[in-house]
Amino acid sequence: MATPPSLSPISPPSPPNTTTTAPPSSLPNNTAPPTPPVTNNSDPVADSPNGTFANLLPPPPPPRSVESLPPGTLAGLIVGVGLGALIVLIGAGIFVIFYRRRKKKLANNYSGAAPQGVDPQHWQQSVPQITVLPKPTPPPGITPHLYNSVEPPSTSTSLGSEKPSNASPSPVVAMGHSLGTFTYEDLAMATDNFTDSNLIGQGGFGYVHKGVLKDGKVVAIKQLKVGSGQGEREFQAEVDIISRVHHRHLVSLVGYCIVGVQRLLVYDFVPNDTLEFHLHGKDRPVMNWSTRMKIALGAAKGLAYLHEDCKPKIIHRDIKAANILLDESFEARLADFGLAKYSLDTDTHVSTRVMGTFGYMAPEYASSGKLTEKSDVFSFGVVLLEMITGYRPVDKIQRSLMIA
Numbered sequence: 001m002a003t004p005p006s007l008s009p010i011s012p013p014s015p016p017n018t019t020t021t022a023p024p025s026s027l028p029n030n031t032a033p034p035t036p037p038v039t040n041n042s043d044p045v046a047d048s049p050n051g052t053f054a055n056l057l058p059p060p061p062p063p064r065s066v067e068s069l070p071p072g073t074l075a076g077l078i079v080g081v082g083l084g085a086l087i088v089l090i091g092a093g094i095f096v097i098f099y100r101r102r103k104k105k106l107a108n109n110y111s112g113a114a115p116q117g118v119d120p121q122h123w124q125q126s127v128p129q130i131t132v133l134p135k136p137t138p139p140p141g142i143t144p145h146l147y148n149s150v151e152p153p154s155t156s157t158s159l160g161s162e163k164p165s166n167a168s169p170s171p172v173v174a175m176g177h178s179l180g181t182f183t184y185e186d187l188a189m190a191t192d193n194f195t196d197s198n199l200i201g202q203g204g205f206g207y208v209h210k211g212v213l214k215d216g217k218v219v220a221i222k223q224l225k226v227g228s229g230q231g232e233r234e235f236q237a238e239v240d241i242i243s244r245v246h247h248r249h250l251v252s253l254v255g256y257c258i259v260g261v262q263r264l265l266v267y268d269f270v271p272n273d274t275l276e277f278h279l280h281g282k283d284r285p286v287m288n289w290s291t292r293m294k295i296a297l298g299a300a301k302g303l304a305y306l307h308e309d310c311k312p313k314i315i316h317r318d319i320k321a322a323n324i325l326l327d328e329s330f331e332a333r334l335a336d337f338g339l340a341k342y343s344l345d346t347d348t349h350v351s352t353r354v355m356g357t358f359g360y361m362a363p364e365y366a367s368s369g370k371l372t373e374k375s376d377v378f379s380f381g382v383v384l385l386e387m388i389t390g391y392r393p394v395d396k397i398q399r400s401l402m403i404a
Helices: 052-056 071-110 184-190 227-242 275-280 288-309 363-368 373-389
Strands: 199-203 206-212 220-222 255-258 264-268 312-313 323-327 332-334 341-343
Touching: 184 206, 184 220, 184 255, 184 264, 220 227, 227 255, 227 264, 275 323, 275 363, 275 373, 288 323, 288 332, 288 373, 312 373, 363 373
Parallel strands: none
Antiparallel strands: 199 206, 206 220, 220 264, 255 264, 312 341, 323 332
């Protein structure tokens, strides 16, 4: 029986020989260099069973992704946007409110509001209105004419440049200022056709009559001289200035009348005549010192209002005893603003033609024509001296002795 052959242990197959045959040491000169072996760019992990080369290379970068904001930051962003929108809405609302208030304030200023720094109860002003008067029957002895009136004074929002205009009259009345307009017939009826029995004063400007209007109001009606350039200027000054101010120690202007060449002004009636009448009137009782002091104080308050409270200040230019009216209680009221002038705070003086009453005028104004509020103060000082002494500034009986 044959013995089976013994099996030798099986050894693992030897790895393939990877040795690369070196190129020959020498090549013919005309032979090109051999082509380099093709490099395999495949993944080394595929070539190496144990991944040795793969461990040597850095890991590939992770794919980029949009970074998400932290929850707190996102919530803060939303809150910030909401607050910003709310602030914008609030700002817009505040702007609208202030805009409407400013618009309303401007409207009030044009409808009679007092300017800044002036007591509202002492100031009356409104937007000039254009009024065309109905054509009344001309007064007796006067040829009918087309209506004439004065040009409205130049105005500004601050009233800073308002001065009576010297332009020729225009056919339209533009004198608003919350004044009433009267027909000549109304005023003639109120004064009983301007009879002498109702005449209460006269002067270079014209005549003043007492009258009673249809509503029972007692007034003083000043009728300016016809055809006088100075009368026309005084009419403009009176309407422009007196219609804008109101004070207990100033005479109030009620209205006016323009018909043909006639110019009439209607004032509140002050019943107790003038200071001149009580000082120098024939057979008048002597005023006691307390009454004189009361009159002086009231006139001083009215003058101070013109100089300090009105913007621009108003220079009366004709302060005298005859222009200080008295009521039943001997309260003084300044009157007759036909020569008054505006003066800006920036003006050192106003150059003008010398006008006023001899004996009351300041000497520097009479010599130079440079008008300031101090000219009124000088005239008021003459009035005080007249009240103390009882003498006129120029007294013919006392040999024209000027006490000023």
